[in-house]
Amino acid sequence: MDTNQVLDLVNKLLREKGESSLKDIEQIIFREVWEDHQKSYLEIAIQNNYAERSITQIASQLWLRLSRVFGVEIKKNKLRSVVEEYQRKRRAEKNLNFTSQNSDATFEKTFIEQGHKSFIGYDDNWVGCDDLIKSLKEKIAISKTKIIILWGITGIGKTALAEKLYQELEAQANSNRLLRINFENQDQADFESFSTVADRWLKESNVLVTPEDRQDVGRLRKKLVDYICKNPCLIIIDSLEWILQENQQYGWSEFKDREWVDFLRLFLSQLDCQSHIIITTQHLPEDVSADYDNFWFIQILEGLKSQEQIDLFKKIGIKTQDQAELSYLERLGKVYEGHTLTLKTIAARIKTAYCGNVSAYWQEEGKEEIEKVEKDLESFQGEIKELWKLHSANHNLYHKVCYRLNKTLERLKKYNYYAYLLLCITSTYLRPHSRSDLLEHLTDEGCNEIQKQSAFQALTDEQLIDKYVEDNLVLYRLHNLVRSIAYEHFQRLD
C-alpha cells in the first residue's frame, strides 16, 4: 500500500468510529512520519512551512486519536508497525473468507475499492441533486469545462457535492487521482501560498521536487501543470474564501497570492489536459478565465428542494407516523429554506435525543420558534421585534450550524467591516428593501460611495443577500437562517 492508500484506510477507520477524517495538517504529519519516522518535527515544519510548535502539538493529539482508533498506543516511531500489524490481521481474517486464488493484491484492491477516499462532506446520507450532478458531468464531458466553482453559503453542501462529483467521475474514468486542499482551519498563514500547496500535491503524486523547484515558483507551477496534464486528476480546492482579499479600488475579491491566478490561467490554457478543478467557496472569486471563459463555470448552490428535504429525514432514519408529523418536517424545511447542514442536524437530533419521535421534537424544540418565524414572515412588515433563534434552537444547532455561520460573519467583519454592518442592519427588516434604501444606512455611518458599493458587492459575492424582483422593482432580502444570526450580531453592535 502506498501512503495514499494507508491514509484512506485510516480515514475510513476514523469514520467507522464516528470521528472526523484527518485534517490537512494531520495528513501532512501522517504522511511524513509514515514515509520516514526519523524525520524530526522541526524538519517536517520547515519543509511544509509550519511552525515547529504547531506540528509538535498537532502530532501529539494525532497519535492519541489514532491510538484510540487502533486500540494500541501509537507514537511517532511505532506508527508503521501498528498499522502494518493491523493490516496483517485484517488480511488474515479476510483470507478466511476468500478462496485460495485470492492473492494479497486482490485483497488490497478490494479493500481500497470498498473504502471511501478522504471525504469530509459526502456520506451515506446523500440525497437528490441528480439533475445538477448530471448537468455538471455534461459540462465536463461535453462542454469541456475545466474549472467548476461551487458557490453558496456555509453548510449548503458545496464540499459534499464536490466529493460526490469526484466519486462519479472516478467511477467513469477509474483512474482519477484526487488532490485536494481545504483552506479552512489552517493555523499557518503561509499554508495558503500556492508554492506550499503545489509542493505538497507534487509530493503526494510521487513527483520529485528539488530545492531549485522550491526556489522558483514558475518551475514549480510548470511541473504541477505538466503532471496534471499527463495524469488525469481531480483537484478539489475547498473553502477558497479564506485565500481571497478585497480589492480596495473596485470592491471585488481577488487572490491574496497572485501565484494562484498564474496557476489557474496556465491550467486553463492547456488544451490537451484531462484533469479538472472543483473550487468550493462562500465568496465569489475574481474571474481569472480571461480568454478561456468557456472552460470556467460557476454553479450557485441553494438549499435542498422540498422532496429532497423529506428524503434526507428518511435517509437518516426518521419515520413520520401521520400527516401532521410530515407537515412538521415540511415546515421546518421551509423555514430553514432547505439548508442542508441544518436539516441534517435536526434529523440527527430527532433521532438521538427524541428516539426518532418527530412530534416530541416539534413540541419541545420546533413549534415555538418555527411558529414565531412563520408569523413574522407572514406579516412581512416592519422590523423584527424579537430575536430569532433558528441558528441556535438547540445545542446541536448551536455547535454545528451557528458555529459555521459565526465563522462566516467574523470573516466578513474582517474582510469588509461595512459589509458586515450592512448585513446586521438589513437583518432588522422583515420586508425586502431596495439597494438604495439599504445603502442609506451606510451614509449615516459616514461611508463614501466607494465604501458603500464595495460593502454591497461583498454581500452579493458572499450570497448573503438575495435579489428579489417585485412589481418591476429590484429588492433584497436575507436567507432566514442568515437573518437569524445576523440579528444576534446586530444586537451586539456598539
Ligand SMILES: Nc1ncnc2c1ncn2[C@@H]1O[C@H](COP(=O)(O)OP(=O)(O)OP(=O)(O)O)[C@@H](O)[C@H]1O
Ligand atoms: N445532497 C446532500 N444530501 C445529504 N447530505 C448532504 C447533501 N449535501 C450536503 N450534505 C451534508 O450537509 C452538510 C454540509 O455540507 P458541506 O460541508 O458540504 O457544506 P459546505 O457548503 O461545504 O459548507 P462550508 O462552506 O462551511 O464548507 C454535511 O454534513 C453534508 O454531509
Ligand SMILES: [Mg+2]
Ligand atoms: Mg465546505
